[in-house]
Every structure is written in structure tokens, then in C-alpha cells.
Amino acid sequence: MSNEGTTAGKFQMTPFNMVAGVIVILGVIVTILRFTGGLGAVTNLTDYNPWGIWIGFDLLVGVALSAGGFVTSAAVYIFGLKKYHSAVRPAILTAFLGYALVVLALHYDVGRPWRLPYPFIVQQGTSSVLFEVGACVALYLTVLFIEWSPTAMEWLGLKKIRGIVIKLTLLLTIFGVILSTLHQSSLGALFLIAPSKLHPLWYSKYIPIYFFVSAVIAGLSMVIFESTLSHRYFHDKMDETHLAESRGVTLGFGKAAAYTLAGYFLLKVIGVAADNDWHYLATGYGAWFLVELLGFIALPCFVYAVGVREKNTTLIRWAAAWTVLGIILNRFNISLIAFNYHLPASERYFPHWMEVVISVFIVTLGLVLFRFIATRMPIFYEAAGYDDAH
């Protein structure tokens, strides 16, 4: 993802630009097929499997990995950990793009996307968990847009209105934390309705708590992971403050991630005990559950802890990448692999290649938008004349 490919708006044939270009062309073609031929033309979704990777990956993983926005802004503006201030803008941008792309992906997944506003204007369905998720995501996307907007205003030179938005920072942060707590957990609560479909090792009455705690872990890990990539590709865009605070951010967030992972691991074990599911551990699904529990929760927890003790940021960065993979695996397990586990193989879901194309297309859009914004707007540095605290 060379930075040179975007200089002064001139398009250059870098490897990233070429690969992204091919993916975007393929994505546009499949998008046309999706919206002209319907879901059946491009997906393997059925009545048994109405949620595929557009929900399992684009939505569940997208929302979890976008948690860095509320985690970082809460740390800085609510808990007063100002030493992590330089991490706020990249985290808010990642979260804003993440949620925006989640909503975009939802347009592909629902049968009649033009009815997405219906829950708010036609019927409220207030007893539905899905309504709460929809309401929170819509509101939080708005909050993230307002939180991100000072960056664009500084770029556009809108000093006066930017000053007004900056004054709302604490209010927006509190609102963001409340909305995130609600919908991150409610995404897990959606599965409470399906005790007979989700394998007992993943089904638990604690699943909303698991989703929320794992989202905090995902947020912390994504901040470190995104920082690692940004240091590689946008190093020249970073000011001295950002570069100086980077090591502290990695160590601090690594410590928080290690401790939260330890708590998450113990909560998962308590969940198995609460439903007396120990005997399932000796089955094939049990082995897969242990791979997730030991390989993608306990192992990164240990690697994070050693990295924090040894002050080894390289180790922490590897742990962050591994944890992000673990969160993806967890959401895949719950929504796809351990879901409908009792169905015969012929009825199980496997994504159509065009579903994968759309998911890759949406991730690529996120990367292209992140690069467009990060190379033009003050994400990794304080804009001249705007060096007041925000």
C-alpha cells in the first residue's frame, strides 16, 4: 500500500493500486448482478442459512473490529489517559469507515435494502433485539461521523464550526460508549433466540457478555494492528508527538488487551461450566472450540503478557494480529461453523465465490478510503493552527 500512489491526486500504477483496481472492477460487476438478479444470483443463502459471510464477516467482524473508536476515546476523554491521545484520530477513522462499510454491506445482504429505514419510520418493533442493534448502529455511525468531522473541517479550513464540534467531544464519547455497549452485546444476544441451532459450546446465556468483552479486545488489538500498518505506510505523515507516543500506546493497549483476554478466557470457561457442557469437549466440535479457546484466546493473552513484561513491542504487535484473527474466527464459528451444526453436510452453507468478492471489495474500499483520508487530512499529525487540545 505505497503512499506514493496517491501523491497530489495523481494516479500511479503501484502494486496496491493495480490489485485494488481489479478488486473494485470485480466488485462493481458483482454489485450489478446482485441488484439486478437478486440474492439468489450471487449467494448460496437459503432458508436454512439466511445469514452468510455478509453478516458473519462484514457485519459481525466489522462491528467488532471497529470497537477501537469507543475504546480509545473512552480511555482518553473519560479515563483521562491523555498519553494515548495520538491514537484517537486513527482509531475514530478506522471505526467510522468500519461502521460505514458495515451499513454498506447490509445493503447487499437484506432482500429489500430500500426498507432499511422502515424500523424507524414505519414500525418501531421495540421488542426486537435486531431493532436495538439497528437503532444503535445508525446512531453510532452518526456519532462517529461527528467525531471524525473535525479532521475534515481542519482540512477544509472550517475553523468556526470545527470549534463547536470539538466542544461536543466528551458528550459524543459518552454517547458512543453507551451505544457501543448496547449494540456490541446485542449482536451476541441475537443468537439467544437460536439455542437449538448454535452448538452448545458456543451457545451460552452469557453470549451478549462474550460479544461485548471480545469487542473491547478487538478494539484494543485493532488499534495496535492499525498502528503497525500505519507506521509502515504513513510514517512520513506522522508528527513527532505521534511517533513519540506510539510505543506507549502499544505497551498500554497491549497490557489492557492481555488483561481483558485473561478475563474473557475465564468467562468462557465459566460459560462451559454453567451449562455443564464439559462432555462436548471430547467431540470434534469440542476440539475446534479448544483451538479457539487455547489457540486464539489463551495464547495471544500469554504473548501479550510476555510482550508487556519484556517491553517488546514486536511481540505485542504479533499478538494483536493474532487476536484480530481470533475475533474473526470467533464470529465465523458463531454465525457459520457452529451454526446449524446438526444439519447434514448437503444443507450446510458455504459462501458463493461472488459473496467472497463482495466482502473483499468492501474491505478494499475501506483501505482505499483510509489511505485517501490519511494522506490528505490531519490523522497522524496536528494541523497547523489547530494545536489546541481536542
Next chain:
Amino acid sequence: MDIYTLQDFFTFTKGVIYILVIITLIGLAGFWRFLTERDED
């Protein structure tokens, strides 16, 4: 343990959870120490 009734089930599972919670509390305190003992004040 043989489980025949809902009460048997909860007696058994709650008993295991109480033990796990004690391990959790001690374990997390120890883990915090492991994480922070080399920190500079």
C-alpha cells in the same frame, strides 16, 4: 455426579462455578502482578 432434577443440575453447575470464580479472582490478581511487576513507577 448423577443429575436427575433441575435442582441437581444447578447444585452441580453452581458449585463448579463458585470454585471457578475463586480461581478467577486469585488468577486475575496474580496475572495483574505478572503484567505490572516490571513497570517503572
